[in-house]
Amino acid sequence: MLNVTVDEIQRDPLKYLRQVEAGETLVIIRSNQPIAEVRPIAHSSKQL
Numbered sequence: 001m002l003n004v005t006v007d008e009i010q011r012d013p014l015k016y017l018r019q020v021e022a023g024e025t026l027v028i029i030r031s032n033q034p035i036a037e038v039r040p041i042a043h044s045s046k047q048l
Helices: 006-011 013-021
Strands: 002-005 026-030 033-038
Parallel strands (some): 002 026
Antiparallel strands (some): 026 033
16 A cells, blocks of 8 residues: 555656556545545456
8 A cells, every 4th residue: 555645646647547557555645634545446257
């Protein structure tokens, strides 16, 4: 699990999306408080 600030996400959003694609869970922090969690979606054998 990786903590990142809103400012860090705004500077390079694709960097963090790639980390999520690689399996990392991100906790987004604003004013030293966690506000959101971004995590990979579990893959299933069903297609949408």
